[in-house]
Amino acid sequence: MFRVAVLSRWHPHESRYTPELLAAPDCQVSCVWDIEEERGRAWAKEIHVPFVKDLEQIWRDAQVDGVVVTAPTTMHKEIILAAANAGKHVFVEKSLALTAKDAQDIQKAIESNSVVFTIAYIRCTTGPFMFAKTVKDSGILGDITMVRVRNGHNQGLNGVLPDYWFDPAQTGGGAMTDLGCHQMYLLDWMFGTPSTVNAMYSYYTSRAVEDSGVVTALYNDGKTLAIMDSSFTTYYSPYTFELYGTQGTLLVRLDQNGVEVHLPKDAQPWFASKYEGYVNKEIFGDRARYFVAGKALPDAPSPLRSWIDACTKGAPVLFDINSAVRLARMVECANIAHRTEQQCRF
Structure with missing residues (x-):
């Protein structure tokens, strides 16, 4: 035991x-x-x-x-x-x-x-995100030029979060420092470490910590631009993860219980052979839109x-501890970039 x-x-x-x-x-x-x-x-x-x-x-x-x-x-x-x-x-x-x-x-x-x-x-054990990493690693999307991850809720407005959640002496920060960690570690898991980090926070509720924030970072020697945003003050915000490549696009919205993938229509045989449960939703000229249902993407x-x-x-x-150290450095870089209004090198 x-x-x-x-x-x-x-x-x-x-x-x-x-x-x-x-x-x-x-x-x-x-x-x-x-x-x-x-x-x-x-x-x-x-x-x-x-x-x-x-x-x-x-x-x-x-x-x-x-x-x-x-x-x-x-x-x-x-x-x-x-x-x-x-x-x-x-x-x-x-x-x-x-x-x-x-x-x-x-x-x-x-x-x-x-x-x-x-x-x-x-989130690294959540089915749709695991699927996104598999597709990204397969190379079928081409070179990833942009990625965006958003995670927000309204619990800074409706009293769900306790008052101490906005006390920097306990939290060290707000929406980006805690909720934003999900975005940061997902990108570390998929792309490794960034070269540079920028950040901007807002304080709608006038509390001591940020209630919304955006972090941008460059990965892959500056070839991949990432946008990470978090908020405690959005009425509704679907958890989204978007990969934009030179040969395909992948879109995750957790509230839609599945993953949408856009690829050239001639990629259909390859896609069908790799991923059960997909539905070929539509074809627009040379572009096909596929949807993989959440039931085909179980969590680990x-x-x-x-x-x-x-x-x-x-x-x-x-x-492991190495990934945790990298996340701490990413949080630190974001806070430095916001505080100094300057880019922070990772």
Whole structure:
């Protein structure tokens, strides 16, 4: 039995991970800890596990094999350093840190203590995005000249997000620093590291952190322009991922439950041989439009499940400390670019 301590109910994604742990037959939630004792005790009572007030007790506890870190982003470094030095495996919500230096310090602790580390890149296991990477890697779209990823919601307007979500002392930033991580790690997964980064943020609600932001970056030696945008203040924003190539286009909208691909019509035999479940929707001259239904694009096991398997079965670590360090650097570059109103070299 793999025994896990969940560290804080601060991040909204805790509600994604704890139920998954509780439902896993090979896992046990040993205890929980929170920065707010009252919230932590209520949470522990709700899921019928002990509440631990002092993190040192968890570090000393041989009955805890690993920790899930959903604490404030600004506390990640101190928590993960202590966890790694205590020999606990680590699963962490993004972003790992707010600077590359802090992320590299964490990396040293992870590697020197030989603990298994995974970061929660949930969109890299989402079926449509996995399909997009497969199509992109096949080369059928030609050279990718532009990519755009958008993720937004209205929870900065409707009171769903707690007040502390807009406190830079806890979050380190706003819409781009947290929600924008999804866009950043998706592009890292598909294109590697950028050469240069630009950013612009807005503050519609006049809070201390940005509630909307746009980051642009150049990949592939400047041949691929990427646009990443996030917002807490949009009434409705479908999660979109768009790849524009010299020989084809791929469009993902998660609310449409599928992926749209535009290719020359003579590519149909190749496309049909590779991808079951596609529908040839329309043909416009030499261009054919295909739609691959979501039911043909299942999700992979979650990052949390992959972490558990890596810890208990020696399975490969999919989203490792190196990728987490790169994300921290990307977040840092975006914040520097916005603050200085200048391009930041990665």
